[in-house]
Amino acid sequence: MAFGLEYDVIQVTLLSLYVSGAATVLGCMIGIPLGSLIGLKEFGGKSLLKTITYTMYGFPPVISGLVIYYLFSRAGPFGSLGILFTPTAMILAEMLLVIPLAAGITITEVTEVDRSIKDTIRALGASRRKSTLTIMREAWVGLVMAAMIGFGRCIAEVGAAYMVGGNIQGETRVLTTAIMLETRMGKFDYAIGLGVVLLSVAMAVFLFLRLLQEKEYQ
Amino acid sequence: MMSAVELRDATKRFGDVIAVNDASLTIEKGELFGILGPSGAGKSTVLRLIDLLDAPDEGEVLINGEKIPVNSRKADAMRSRIGMILQKPAALNRSVANNIAYSLQIREWSEEEIAKRVDEELKKYGLQERRAKNARTLSGGELQRLSFARSTVFGPELLLLDEFSANLDPKNVALMEDQISRYMREDESRTIVMVTHNIFQAKRMCDRIALMWDGEIIEVAEKKKFFEDPDDPRTAAFVKGDIVY
Numbered sequence: 001m002a003f004g005l006e007y008d009v010i011q012v013t014l015l016s017l018y019v020s021g022a023a024t025v026l027g028c029m030i031g032i033p034l035g036s037l038i039g040l041k042e043f044g045g046k047s048l049l050k051t052i053t054y055t056m057y058g059f060p061p062v063i064s065g066l067v068i069y070y071l072f073s074r075a076g077p078f079g080s081l082g083i084l085f086t087p088t089a090m091i092l093a094e095m096l097l098v099i100p101l102a103a104g105i106t107i108t109e110v111t112e113v114d115r116s117i118k119d120t121i122r123a124l125g126a127s128r129r130k131s132t133l134t135i136m137r138e139a140w141v142g143l144v145m146a147a148m149i150g151f152g153r154c155i156a157e158v159g160a161a162y163m164v165g166g167n168i169q170g171e172t173r174v175l176t177t178a179i180m181l182e183t184r185m186g187k188f189d190y191a192i193g194l195g196v197v198l199l200s201v202a203m204a205v206f207l208f209l210r211l212l213q214e215k216e217y218q
Numbered sequence: 219m220m221s222a223v224e225l226r227d228a229t230k231r232f233g234d235v236i237a238v239n240d241a242s243l244t245i246e247k248g249e250l251f252g253i254l255g256p257s258g259a260g261k262s263t264v265l266r267l268i269d270l271l272d273a274p275d276e277g278e279v280l281i282n283g284e285k286i287p288v289n290s291r292k293a294d295a296m297r298s299r300i301g302m303i304l305q306k307p308a309a310l311n312r313s314v315a316n317n318i319a320y321s322l323q324i325r326e327w328s329e330e331e332i333a334k335r336v337d338e339e340l341k342k343y344g345l346q347e348r349r350a351k352n353a354r355t356l357s358g359g360e361l362q363r364l365s366f367a368r369s370t371v372f373g374p375e376l377l378l379l380d381e382f383s384a385n386l387d388p389k390n391v392a393l394m395e396d397q398i399s400r401y402m403r404e405d406e407s408r409t410i411v412m413v414t415h416n417i418f419q420a421k422r423m424c425d426r427i428a429l430m431w432d433g434e435i436i437e438v439a440e441k442k443k444f445f446e447d448p449d450d451p452r453t454a455a456f457v458k459g460d461i462v463y
Contacts, residue, residue, distance in 0.1 A: 123302040127294035
């Protein structure tokens with residue numbers, strides 16, 4: 001308990017960070033390699049796949065929540081895992097939002113690495129796999145940007161988190177769902193206070209990622 | 219002895235453009251072989267075929283007597299024994315030392331060996347003071363020296379040079395030419411294929427020379443014959459500087 005609230009703000013804040021952070025990391029682990037493949041390989045249907053990826057930027061969180069809800073509800077194909085209304089379900093729902101963002105930004109970033117750098121990497125004798133990894137490293141600033149935008153989407157997310165998390169006190173309550181609750185109850189002071197905490201946490205993470213982005217690669 | 223490089227009736231097209239047309243060529247081990255010709259003659263495409271970056275549409279390319287499919291593991295393994303220096307080499311976004319180390323890292327050398335070899339190369343090419351600087355801050359001459367160090371640090375048996383001096387001032391050209399000659403002298407089995415449109419450079423450096431014209435190899439000869447008694451009238455005109463391109 002703190003600040004006159006019936007729940008632990010620190011615990012809620014840490015859960016927000018955990019869910020958003022894990023969803024961002026998992027989403028980037030899938031989205032960035034996927035984006036690199038789409039951006040660097042030549043294959044039939046590449047243009048269509050790029051268009052689909054970019055279109056998915058607008059993937060509504062409520063749909064992502066619905067998909068995870070359906071898959072993990074009791075009657076769903078993975079219902080027996082019993083992860084609905086747990087942070088794991090929230091992570092999966094938010095991860096679905098990060099994947100297209102990370103993939104789309106990576107496609108743009110690796111495509112824009114200068115031709116002369118790509119030629120140099122190949123001329124130095126790098127295999128195709130090593131070339132791809134080196135190009136990704138050359139696009140470092142943009143890839144960190146993908147993580148920043150992905151995290152920004154997750155930390156601000158409320159619809160999917162509410163649907164598959166349920167806003168259970170001490171279990172799945174995160175800052176956004178807590179703000180929603182306080183607002184509904186007319187406790188605007190608390191809602192605003194939690195909003196300030198949310199904003200501060202988001203800015204701190206962004207600052208960290210920004211420093212990481214500016215780090216000169218040696 | 220098997221040849222270092224052999225092109226057999228190789229043709230390479232890019233869309234409707236025939237970049238290399240029915241080219242045949244044999245380059246022996248230990249040779250410094252020059253490919254001369256005007257811009258757009260197909261010289262760089264021949265180098266890309268030799269470096270197994272592109273496959274010919276017709277004919278074949280043999281390296282050490284072996285036909286190797288591009289984009290295969292075998293090609294990757296062979297390419298790790300070939301060095302190539304581009305006309306406009308780019309610096310990777312990391313320190314000068316790590317640009318050199320990169321060549322060894324992709325060849326999976328040990329950290330100890332890498333540290334030792336990088337130190338030697340930095341000294342050899344006068345880049346010690348720049349070692350921790352980001353390579354993108356180097357001048358054109360320094361970058362070309364770094365590029366040479368990066369492409370030769372692993373001791374490639376075949377070195378491909380694509381207009382390496384096109385963007386250099388005369389002092390840096392002389393320096394690079396000296397380094398190339400030294401590299402050849404260090405090991406007599408090394409082979410260098412050099413593309414240039416600089417007649418005088420080819421005369422200074424090469425053992426044998428081929429002239430390319432509109433995608434075709436129109437003459438291959440020993441240096442003396444190439445410059446003094448060529449078979450093809452276009453070669454005679456080219457070496458006299460009669461043809462403006």
